[in-house]
Amino acid sequence: MDTIKFAQQINRRDFLQRAGCSLGAVALGLLGAQDATAKNTEDAIREVATHFAPRAKRVIYLFQSGAPTQLETYDYKPALTDLNMTELPDSIRMGQRLTGMTSGQANFPVVASRFKFKQHGQSGMWLSELLPHTGTIADDICLIRSMHTEAINHDPAVTFFQTGSQLAGRPSMGAWVAYGLGSANQNLPTFTVLVSRGTGRLGTQPLYDRLWGSGVLPGRHQGVKLRTGKEPVLYLANPAGCDTNTRRQMLDQLRDLNEQKYNAVQDPEILTRIEQYELAFRMQSAVPELTDISDEPEHILEMYGPDVRRPGTYARNCLLARRMAERDVRFVQLYHMGWDHHDNLPDHLGKQCNDTDQPSAALITDLKQRGLLDETLVIWGGEFGRTVYSQGKVTDTTYGRDHHPRCFSLWMAGGGIKPGITHGTTDDFSYNIVENPVHVNDLHATVLHCLGFDHERLSVKHQGLDVRLSGVEEHHPVKAILA
Numbered sequence: 001m002d003t004i005k006f007a008q009q010i011n012r013r014d015f016l017q018r019a020g021c022s023l024g025a026v027a028l029g030l031l032g033a034q035d036a037t038a039k040n041t042e043d044a045i046r047e048v049a050t051h052f053a054p055r056a057k058r059v060i061y062l063f064q065s066g067a068p069t070q071l072e073t074y075d076y077k078p079a080l081t082d083l084n085m086t087e088l089p090d091s092i093r094m095g096q097r098l099t100g101m102t103s104g105q106a107n108f109p110v111v112a113s114r115f116k117f118k119q120h121g122q123s124g125m126w127l128s129e130l131l132p133h134t135g136t137i138a139d140d141i142c143l144i145r146s147m148h149t150e151a152i153n154h155d156p157a158v159t160f161f162q163t164g165s166q167l168a169g170r171p172s173m174g175a176w177v178a179y180g181l182g183s184a185n186q187n188l189p190t191f192t193v194l195v196s197r198g199t200g201r202l203g204t205q206p207l208y209d210r211l212w213g214s215g216v217l218p219g220r221h222q223g224v225k226l227r228t229g230k231e232p233v234l235y236l237a238n239p240a241g242c243d244t245n246t247r248r249q250m251l252d253q254l255r256d257l258n259e260q261k262y263n264a265v266q267d268p269e270i271l272t273r274i275e276q277y278e279l280a281f282r283m284q285s286a287v288p289e290l291t292d293i294s295d296e297p298e299h300i301l302e303m304y305g306p307d308v309r310r311p312g313t314y315a316r317n318c319l320l321a322r323r324m325a326e327r328d329v330r331f332v333q334l335y336h337m338g339w340d341h342h343d344n345l346p347d348h349l350g351k352q353c354n355d356t357d358q359p360s361a362a363l364i365t366d367l368k369q370r371g372l373l374d375e376t377l378v379i380w381g382g383e384f385g386r387t388v389y390s391q392g393k394v395t396d397t398t399y400g401r402d403h404h405p406r407c408f409s410l411w412m413a414g415g416g417i418k419p420g421i422t423h424g425t426t427d428d429f430s431y432n433i434v435e436n437p438v439h440v441n442d443l444h445a446t447v448l449h450c451l452g453f454d455h456e457r458l459s460v461k462h463q464g465l466d467v468r469l470s471g472v473e474e475h476h477p478v479k480a481i482l483a
Contacts, residue, residue: 049180054452055483056377056415057184059177060321060332062360063379064352065158066205066339067408069386069401071430072113072349074409075145076126079428080112080388088389092431099152101342101391102402108389110429111399114346123420130353133361139420140364140373141380141413142481146424146433149384149405149440154205154340157383157405162211164444164469171215173444174331176469177451178221179214180458184328187286189224189279191331192324194317198338200352207335216462220272223333226320228312232291236283244284251277290323303365305358315359322366325376339382342391343400364413373414377450379443381410388429407433410443416450418483441475449477 071077088108102108116129121138134141151157156166163170171179174191183190193212197204212223226232238247255274262270293301293308296319301308307315314336321332336356341348360380367373385408386401393399407426413419425435445455448469455477459468466472 049182050452051454051457052452054416054450055375056450057181057375058325058328058330058332058415059174059377059379059447059451060325060334060363061173061379062318062334062356062363062381063158063161063336064339064356064382065207065335065337066154066201066341067157067382067384067386067403068339068352069341069345069349070145070407070409071386071388071401072115072345073128073131073353074126074143074411075407075426075430076117076128077113077388077428077430078117080110083110083429084112085109085394088429088431092427092429094432096406097152099403102387102389105391108387109394110388111390111394111401121420123422125420125422128353130350131357133358137361137364137413140368141411142417142419143409143411143422144424144438144478144481145407145409145422145426146435146437147381147385147408147410147440147443148433148437149408151384152403152405154383154403155208157403158205158207158211160440161383161443163215164441164471168208168210169213169215170467171217171221171469172212172223172333173447173469174212174223174333175214175217175221176448176458177331179217179460180448180453181330181451184330185286186279187282188290188324188327188329189283190329191221191223191333192329193223193225193333193335194320195225195335196312196314196317196337196355198314198336198352198355200338200348200350200355201340202338204337205340207337211335212333216460216467218272219269220275223331226287226291232287233280233283236280236287238284247281251281286327290327291320293319293323300366304362307355308359314355315362318359318363319366322363322370322372325367325372326370341386341400342402344398345400346398367414375415377415377417377447378413379410379447380412382408384408385430388431404431406431412446412481416483418481421481423478423481436480438478439475441470441473442478444470445475446477446481449482 088110117126120127120135123139125138125143127135149157149160151160151166159168160166162172178190214222258270258274304315304319307313308319317334321334324332338352367376384403384405387404391400391402423436427434448455448458455470459466
């Protein structure tokens with residue numbers, strides 16, 4: 001399509017939107033400049049972009065997909081021992097919504113945790129015996145026991161945590177951070193994603209690429225998924241017979257063609273295309289260096305546990321997250337699947353905790369000893385919690401728990417978060433919140449606050465709305481947990 005025909009199809013709104021993209025030309029100019037002056041200029045621009053002085057420079061989000069049970073991990077309820085196998089009182093349930101998996105049960109027997117709890121650290125934080133390594137970092141984390149969400153099924157609940165909306169299509173948290181802060185490393189993606197599959201349950205909930213998408217933000221802010229194997233990023237390596245010089249010449253010619261197209265139609269996604277091609281070229285050397293852990297000392301590998309030696313495991317991904325933090329990747333998203341424990345919970349949960357406990361604690365310790373924890377915000381948690389009553393039959397050795405959005409646990413550590421505290425309280429059944437509730441969008445507001453943003457002002461116009469991570473209803477950063 002030639003320029004005249006395309007221009008005839010541009011209405012006034014399109015023209016005004018595209019006129020604003022002239023700033024993209026500045027970014028385009030920065031792309032070709034690899035020297036320190038250009039990088040300093042970009043960093044200066046990004047410092048002005050925050051609304052106030054940030055406490056954190058980056059985020060590592062350890063998302064436990066499938067919803068860990070709070071009753072066996074972080075929310076100690078000793079009173080349940082005497083209530084074991086009694087019926088859940090109507091005064092506690094209060095007619096709240098149940099999933100189709102348990103709504104037809106004839107009764108709702110309360111099941112106390114089969115695992116012991118004890119206090120850890122100077123803070124005296126109560127943690128399950130399944131989390132001995134997390135106990136060693138009790139004084140470094142902030143445990144929130146009063147999280148709650150609106151979604152009761154996995155996909156909308158995961159989508160809600162990742163994007164601030166239960167409906168698919170909104171920008172992910174990592175995309176918002178990339179959009180707000182920009183890149184601090186020109187050779188690696190600003191937002192990276194790593195996925196591992198747990199040993200606790202083989203059949204588990206799927207994860208979709210849209211969970212790390214950019215939504216209504218420019219496409220360059222979407223997450224880049226790193227895979228296991230010889231090609232961490234698909235199609236990054238040169239094909240056989242194509243050397244680096246040939247690839248560089250091809251990209252230069254392609255950039256010229258794309259610039260001509262952009263000058264003609266002013267489509268901002270063309271700038272994204274140019275930027276992604278250039279980033280991919282730089283990643284050809286940066287990604288292999290990142291994923292090669294042969295330079296890690298033996299004592300560091302031992303700290304993360306035996307699984308760290310196997311690519312694709314949660315332990316390896318935690319180590320890679322630390323290596324990305326060292327290289328100033330702004331947002332690292334780890335997904336660990338396998339927490340959906342509707343049955344055989346004691347066995348499955350033990351395996352999941354074995355996957356994650358030591359590496360999660362090692363990540364915090366490793367960041368701290370390298371002086372990176374104070375400027376790195378780490379989050380650990382899933383999409384909702386688990387019911388105090390059993391799903392299905394209870395035996396001497398096994399039981400299950402259904403979805404429970406009313407209350408669950410999550411922890412945070414690092415940049416901007418007060419360490420060694422427990423925030424929020426649930427009732428004796430871990431069924432309802434009785435003190436200091438924290439909504440999903442409150443968490444989003446808190447994360448953005450730690451990064452230097454007013455969550456109400458970090459927004460984009462789309463279809464007449466101010467789209468933002470924390471939603472349109474009133475939510476606030478959780479000031480009680482801020483350092």
